[in-house]
Amino acid sequence: MIKIIVFAIISVLSLNLYAQKNVTGYVFEDSNQNGKKDRREKGISEVAVTNGREVVQTNTEGKYELPIGEDNIISVIKPSGYKVGKNEDNLPQFFYIHKPKGSPNLKFNGVEATGKLPKSVDFPLISSEEKEDFTALIFGDPQPYTQQEIDYFAKGVVAEVEGIENVPFGLSLGDLVGNDLDLFNPYIKAVKKVGIPWYNLLGNHDINFDVENDILSDETYEAHFGPANYAFNYGKVHFLILDDVLYPDPRDGKGYWGGFREDQFEFIENNLKQVPKDHLIVIAMHIPLSEPDGVDTFRDKDRDRLFQLLKEFPNTLSLSAHTHIQRQDFFGKEEGWQQDKPHHHYNVGTTSGDWYSGKLDENNIPVSTMRDGTPKGYAFINFDGNEYSIDYKVAGKPAAYQMEVFSPKVVAKGRSTRAGIYVNFFMGTEGDEVLYRFDDGDWNEMQYLEEYDPSYVEMVYEWDLTEELMHGRRSSNPIKTEHLWRGDIPTKLETGEHTIEIKATDMFGKTHAARSSYRLAEPVE
Structure with a gap:
């Protein structure tokens, strides 16, 4: 009898231990759009969900199960034909942060302690008609260092696209601010006025510098925007948003370097397994894959490994910002690309231009033309199925000014x-x-x-x-x-x-x- 009781206690403890190591929940169609799973709302099958490393698909009832630790963000990878909810600042809500103890004590606040893991972490999706031909709005490096530069950005760029129509979402390619992470909220309030769902990614000026491990460098970013690595689908396009800033630089512990951690590669690989081969893969990052003037800005072995993971996808595009110039790069087999058709990497001109420099225009906003002569501006990427074209729009000028x-x-x-x-x-x-x-x-x-x-x-x-x-x-x-x-x-x-x-x-x-x-x-x- 004693042995049976002891075995039963061990079994219960083992089950509790197992439960603590896994997160479960449902992806469901939120018919009444209240953000909660009501009894009559059905789950959605074959939707990808990730913990930032593993990626699983929901079963026929819309249920998923994933391993979870003490520092994970669970996120749904939005499928085509659905949209996720957004908060009052137009930031898409597709994730749940699990940090029971919160972020470490840092100069800029991170995530507050989230406490005990809920019994079910559910993700509501809203059925939405998505055309295969659509346009996304792209900002490079807003990078304000002061409130005055936030105002320059708001008046010189955001005001020009405020209330834009027929553009389902926008994306900023990092350096949302310039080292002062207290400016995240003013940045968010400025971009909110565009009036469309807005995605973001992390740049080298958006990180917590007072950390010793790269995996903790995005704590304040996470508190404001969610995961630094995530994905979503729209039409026949799969968007993969990645933090490619390694800080501290693994070579000498100083500064930063372009590249990815092992857990990121696991996420990329597991995620791409869920994507049809004929879809267009758009990878957005901050630091470009290219290395102008031979400067070692990106870890070569990481670029090669990324190209290896993309070799079965004939339709690809990658985006970056960071350089405050504009350029088109094409990677062929000599550069490690493993397909006959070169890979196009677009290094997008920035909304801050040359860091808000130059003479003031008639609206008292710096002209801020970039060092290669490209005026500050933003890009529209036009998608048609798995094909794309790009338009660059100079801020404050007619669209025909190219x-x-x-x-x-x-x-x-x-x-x-x-x-x-x-x-x-x-x-x-x-x-x-x-x-x-x-x-x-x-x-x-x-x-x-x-x-x-x-x-x-x-x-x-x-x-x-x-x-x-x-x-x-x-x-x-x-x-x-x-x-x-x-x-x-x-x-x-x-x-x-x-x-x-x-x-x-x-x-x-x-x-x-x-x-x-x-x-x-x-x-x-």
């Missing part, structure tokens, strides 16, 4: 000149066709080159040549741009004004136009 043209104002008639016409095609990349002509003449190809954009050079050095201080802050020094073209100036025309027309075709087959002019005058003897 190029900056630099040309001399006056040139000596009949004399050869080394002066040229330069076109900075903001979404351009080597291989794009850029043509120019004069006075309705024949079209000719412009020459692609990697050089400083003279328009930006002129803008920067105005600060050094002025004899009176200007309002605003001097822009950063120029760097060579990867979307610049040059053409010669004909001088054997009649004296007077001559028109310049530019026609550029981007990688998606869209044609863009711009105009300028120059004047020929008789040489001064």
